Amino acid sequence: MTTTKTLPSAKHFTLQQLADGVYAAYVKEHMGAFSNGGFVDLGESVLVIDAFLTPQAAQELRDIAEAITGHPVRHMVNTHWHGDHVRGNQVYADVAIIATDTTKNLIAEHLPPRIEAIRAQAPAQLKALQEQFDNATDEAQKAAFAVELAQFHEIDSTFHTLQITVPNVTFENKMTLHGTRRSAELITLGGGHSPSDIFVYLPQDKIIFMGDLLFVNNQLACWNANEREWVQILEQIEAFDAVQFVPGHGPLGTLEDVRANKQYLLDLLQLVEAHIADGGTEAGLADLKVPAAYEAWEFGSIFPGNVQKLYAQLKNS
Numbered sequence: 001m002t003t004t005k006t007l008p009s010a011k012h013f014t015l016q017q018l019a020d021g022v023y024a025a026y027v028k029e030h031m032g033a034f035s036n037g038g039f040v041d042l043g044e045s046v047l048v049i050d051a052f053l054t055p056q057a058a059q060e061l062r063d064i065a066e067a068i069t070g071h072p073v074r075h076m077v078n079t080h081w082h083g084d085h086v087r088g089n090q091v092y093a094d095v096a097i098i099a100t101d102t103t104k105n106l107i108a109e110h111l112p113p114r115i116e117a118i119r120a121q122a123p124a125q126l127k128a129l130q131e132q133f134d135n136a137t138d139e140a141q142k143a144a145f146a147v148e149l150a151q152f153h154e155i156d157s158t159f160h161t162l163q164i165t166v167p168n169v170t171f172e173n174k175m176t177l178h179g180t181r182r183s184a185e186l187i188t189l190g191g192g193h194s195p196s197d198i199f200v201y202l203p204q205d206k207i208i209f210m211g212d213l214l215f216v217n218n219q220l221a222c223w224n225a226n227e228r229e230w231v232q233i234l235e236q237i238e239a240f241d242a243v244q245f246v247p248g249h250g251p252l253g254t255l256e257d258v259r260a261n262k263q264y265l266l267d268l269l270q271l272v273e274a275h276i277a278d279g280g281t282e283a284g285l286a287d288l289k290v291p292a293a294y295e296a297w298e299f300g301s302i303f304p305g306n307v308q309k310l311y312a313q314l315k316n317s
């Protein structure tokens with residue numbers, strides 16, 4: 001039987017109970033978390049999924065997870081290396097921070113120079129944003145810039161204390177945490193959205209935390225992806241016995257959303273392959289529009305980038 005508790009309100013995310021002891025955390029826009037996460041009560045300890053974009057958001061989730069379950073967090077898993085899933089890692093420096101070997105290496109290699117570049121650009125970015133806010137005449141425009149400024153400050157405030165913290169436990173294919181209450185299977189089938197993606201399968205609950213292998217009602221972020229591999233991974237996940245799928249971005253998904261993501265990738269591949277086969281140029285990519293099935297999905301602004309990256313990838317392969 002599932003006991004439903006009254007969930008605390010949080011600044012950075014909204015909690016949803018998926019089963020007794022299983023919670024998803026959905027990012028609140030512009031509050032510095034940026035991607036979804038969650039936590040699982042294993043019986044005597046808690047597993048957290050992903051560490052958000054900021055240590056503040058990660059700390060809030062850890063505090064809430066320990067308060068709700070009454071158990072300490074002993075494991076946190078980074079589903080992949082992207083900053084919005086790992087920049088809060090320092091909050092978990094005293095527990096097992098789990099990732100694949102590949103993800104650990106990518107964090108160690110790419111995060112420090114990225115953070116330095118963001119730090120270096122921050123003053124100019126703030127100046128530009130502040131000027132846009134000051135010069136905005138339209139109320140709606142001013143409100144939009146105010147939200148962007150708040151988001152900027154939320155992220156900027158982390159830079160004084162931010163410490164890149166790399167995972168301290170790695171695995172190659174699969175790792176199972178055997179709790180007294182449930183088991184959690186940490187699985188990688190290789191790289192799809194990123195060079196190495198983990199998803200967390202809870203067989204007793206038929207729940208999968210997908211990381212960024214799943215986007216719900218959002219365009220898929222493909223800048224670091226291998227689209228064909230991603231399709232194959234989703235095909236394998238379809239065969240798992242699961243009914244609730246927590247995406248990295250967007251609300252709770254179902255098997256239909258997994259299938260829709262697979263179709264998005266297939267359509268993207270088909271679109272760009274046809275463009276190349278027709279002798280289309282790089283400049284001509286601008287004429288490729290979001291297919292009708294995905295027009296209502298958020299972040300349409302990343303579609304041109306998805307197309308351009310795939311074009312370059314296919315041309316060079």
Ligand SMILES: [Zn+2]
Binds near residue numbers: 194
């Ligand atoms: Zn990602």
